Amino acid sequence: MFDFLLTEEQLKLREAARDLVKWVPRKMILDMDADKITFPKEFLQEAAGRGLFGCRYPKQWGGQEMDWVTSCMLMQEVGTLGYIFACTFGIGSELVCDAIILHGTDGQKEKYVKPLIKGELFAAECLTEPRGGSDFFGTTTTAVDKGDYFLLNGQKRFIVGAEGADYFLVYARTDPDAEPHKALTCFIVDRSEGVDTKYLYGLMGCRGGGAGRVVFKDVRVPKENIIGKLHGAYSVFNTMMIPERLGTAAMTIGAASPALDVATSYSSRRKAFGQVINQFQGVSFQVAEAAMLLDAARSMVYMTARAVDAGSEQNLIRRMVSETKKFVTESCQKVAHNAMQVMGGIGYTNVYPIERISRDLRLASIWTGTNEVMSVIAASEWYREYAKIRAARLPRDYEADSVASDEVEEKIYE
Structure with missing residues (x-):
């Protein structure tokens, strides 16, 4: 699907x-869902060995110097195995690497990025805390300056990859008296x-992605492990929202696609009332809607990826990424819903993977910023963008294109 958007090099990848x-x-998928595998190290090593990690990064650090379209394509393909496969794939090779590549030193890239892309090390991002996840500035984990090092205390939870990580990307409060945007540091x-x-x-x-609680008790963190600037975590966080949310959207498409595949196959063979059930509009229309939603989701992901690759204005990217994450995750949950509805009772059992896909996809609209937060961001950025459009003058005064537009006494705003 959408092959025309990809180059020969991307198609090869x-x-x-x-x-x-x-x-x-198959056993790996089942064992992860049963929590018999708590971290898919073998899978990640295999992916790294096939050259699939870090496709966007400079070759100097083990990457392939490709783009966001390529990343989204990879996340979508890996996601077809199950949502957690794409989650663990993306956390290290996309998310943590992004922070170090964009804000870190060459020494950090050599020590932490290169071995991660090779599959020799694993990493996790520590953002969410027991008191909340979306409230980034409410972080209570602290790092106190002790001269040659920082002393880190606090805890994070729901950390994907915690069980298998060799190192962690951690946001901590380093200036308790500063305004929120200047109080945190990334380590x-x-x-x-x-x-x-x-x-x-x-x-x-x-399940099976190593999600856990990470507790830091008097941990010595050398000053050379600061990412970016002291008290400068906000800048890191802002750039991380692209891989977190755009990556989430892309992987969700992959995770939802098998539900449509299974439902289409089932409805093409299952008979009721003397005919194959895809002959009933009540069935075929739900399958068609699922296919439409996946196509729309892909369109949105790749358009947003192109905008990021083109270096579009940051407020526009912020809005597009937020809209994409919300639309795609909710659309894909509807895809799984339709698939189960089409299959009826058997779809609610573990005879088919629809029930697992439905369980997995429920996470999509919660993590990396809830969809309600995405709406807040999209609304804020749209009104800001609209103010600029108005200031630059619209191509025409659309409000005047009505019969009674001159009835100014009817236009009450206060």
């Missing part, structure tokens, strides 16, 4: 991703003395 998808044993924290991880959540779906 897509085939490598599809070969990875074929390689994954690279090695798994060392004082770092404790617990795989303890009874997750509804997306």
Whole structure:
């Protein structure tokens, strides 16, 4: 699908991703969902060995110097295995790497990015805390300056990859008296003395990704492990929202696609009332709607990816990424809903994977910023954008294009 958007080089990489998808044993998928595998290290090493990690990054650090369209394509393909596969794939090779590549030093890139892209190290991002996730500035984890190092204390939760990570990207409060935008710092924290991880959540779906609680107790973090500037975590966080939210949208498409595949196959064979059920509009229209939603979701993801690649204005990208994350995740949840509805009772069992897909996809509209937060951002950026459009003058005064537009006494605004 959408092959015309991809170059020959991208199509070749897509085939490598599809070969990875074929390689994954059925037992691995089932064991992860059953929490028999708590972190898919073997899968991540295989993906890295096939050259699928870090496609957007400079070759100097092990990447392939490609673009966001390529990243989205890879996330979509990996996501077909299940949402958690794409989550763990993206956390390290896209998310943590992005922070270090964009804001880190060459020494940090050499020490942490290159081995991660090779599959020799694994990483996790630590943002969410027990008191809340979307409230970034409410972080209570602290890092106190002790001269040669910072002393880190606090805890993070729901951290995907916590169980298998060799190092963590951690946001902590370094200036308790500063205004929120200048109070936090981003650190690279090695798994060392004082770092404790617990795989303890009874997750509804997306199991087997090492999601856990990370507790930091008097952890010494060297000053050379600051990413970006001291008290400058906000700048890191802003750039991270692109891989977090655009990546989430792309992987959600992949995770939802098998639901449409299974429902289409089922409805093409299942008979009721003397005919194949795809002959009934009540069935075929739901399948058609699911296909339409996936096509619309792909269109939105790739358009947004192109906007990011083109270096579009930051407020526009912020709005587009937020809209994309919200629209795509909700559309894909509707795809899974339609698939189960088409299949009826059997879709509600574990005879088919629809129930697992539905459980997994529920996470999509919650993590990396809830969809309600996406609406807040989209609304804010749209009104700001509209003010600029008005200031620059619209192509015409659309409000005047009505019969009674001159009835000014009827236009009451206060």
